[in-house]
Amino acid sequence: MDQLTTFFSMGSYGAYVWPSYLLTAAVMLSLLLTTLQRLRRNQAELAELESLKTVDKQQELQEKAVRS
Amino acid sequence: MSVFHRFANPNRFLKLTNTVLPWISGLTVFSLFAGLYMAFFTSPADYQQGESVRIMYVHVPAAWMAMFVYSSIAFASVCALIWRHPLADLAAKASAPIGAGFTFLALATGALWGKPMWGAWWVWDARLTSVLILFFLYLGHMALMNAFEDQERGNRAAAVLAIVGFINVPIIKFSVDWWNTLHQPASVMRMDGPSIDPSMLWPLLIMGVAFKLFYLVVLLIRIKSELIEAKLRKYRRALVDNT
Numbered sequence: 001m002d003q004l005t006t007f008f009s010m011g012s013y014g015a016y017v018w019p020s021y022l023l024t025a026a027v028m029l030s031l032l033l034t035t036l037q038r039l040r041r042n043q044a045e046l047a048e049l050e051s052l053k054t055v056d057k058q059q060e061l062q063e064k065a066v067r068s
Numbered sequence: 069m070s071v072f073h074r075f076a077n078p079n080r081f082l083k084l085t086n087t088v089l090p091w092i093s094g095l096t097v098f099s100l101f102a103g104l105y106m107a108f109f110t111s112p113a114d115y116q117q118g119e120s121v122r123i124m125y126v127h128v129p130a131a132w133m134a135m136f137v138y139s140s141i142a143f144a145s146v147c148a149l150i151w152r153h154p155l156a157d158l159a160a161k162a163s164a165p166i167g168a169g170f171t172f173l174a175l176a177t178g179a180l181w182g183k184p185m186w187g188a189w190w191v192w193d194a195r196l197t198s199v200l201i202l203f204f205l206y207l208g209h210m211a212l213m214n215a216f217e218d219q220e221r222g223n224r225a226a227a228v229l230a231i232v233g234f235i236n237v238p239i240i241k242f243s244v245d246w247w248n249t250l251h252q253p254a255s256v257m258r259m260d261g262p263s264i265d266p267s268m269l270w271p272l273l274i275m276g277v278a279f280k281l282f283y284l285v286v287l288l289i290r291i292k293s294e295l296i297e298a299k300l301r302k303y304r305r306a307l308v309d310n311t
C-alpha cells in the first residue's frame with residue numbers, strides 16, 4: 001500500500017505528472033476513435049449505395065427481360 | 069520516385085494498407101506499453117528534477133511529432149503541387165488534425181512541466197512562442213482546406229501555407245541555441261551524440277517510435293476514409309444526375 005502511495009505521489013510531482021499522461025492518453029484516444037468512427041460511417045454508407053446500385057441494375061435487367 | 073508512383077495508385081495503396089495495418093497497430097501497442105513500463109519503472113528520477121522528469125517521456129515525443137507531422141505535410145504539399153499525386157493532398161489533409169493534436173500535447177505537457185520546474189506555466193520565449201505559431205499553422209491549414217467550395221482550390225491554398233510555414237520548423241529546432249531561453253537545449257538530436265543517460269534515452273526513444281507508429285496507423289485509416297469519401301461523392305453525383 002505504501003509503495004502504491006509513493007508511486008502515485010511521484011515525489012510530490014503527481015499533480016503535474018499524471019495530468020500530463022492522462023491528457024496525452026485522452027488526445028491520442030480521441031484522435032483514434034473519431035478516425036475509426038468516420039471510417040465505419042463511410043464504409044456503411046458506401047455499402048448502402050453499392051447495394052442500391054446493384055438493385056438498380058437488377059431492375060434494369062428485369063425490365064429488359066420483360067420487354068424482350 | 070518510381071516507388072512513390074507505384075503507391076500513389078489508390079487501389080494499390082488500399083491493398084497495401086489493409087495488409088500492413090494490423091502489423092503496425094500491433095507494433096504500436098507493444099512499443100507504447102514497453103515505453104510506458106520503462107518510463108515509470110526502469111528509468112530513474114532526475115538528480116535535479118526528481119520524478120517530474122517522467123513528463124519528458126510524453127512531452128518530448130509529442131514535440132518531435134509536432135515537427136515531424138508538419139514536415140510530412142510540407143513534403144506532401146510539394147508532391148501535390150508539383151507532381152499532382154492523387155494521394156498527396158489526402159495525406160496532408162489527413163495529417164493536419166493529428167499534428168495539431170500532438171502540438172497541443174507538447175504545449176500542454178510543457179506547461180505542466182514548466183510550472184514545477186520554472187515556476188511558470190508559460191513564458192514568451194522563442195521556443196514556446198514558435199511552437200504556439202506551429203499550432204496556429206496547423207489550425208490555419210485545416211481551415212483553409214475546407215474554406216473553398218472547390219476542394220481543389222482549398223487543397224492548393226493549404227499546400228502553399230504548409231510550404232511557406234515550413235520555415236518555422238528549423239526556427240523551432242534551433243530556437244534554444246539562437247535565443248536566451250528557460251527551455252533546455254537539445255539533448256538527443258545533437259551533432260556530438262545524445263548527452264542523456266541510456267536509462268532515460270531508451271524509454272524516450274521507444275516512446276518516440278510508438279508515437280510515430282501511432283501517427284502512421286491513424287494516418288493510413290484517415291486516408292482510407294478519405295478515399296471512400298471520394299467514392300461516395302462520385303456516387304452521389306451520379307445519383308443526382310440520373311434523377
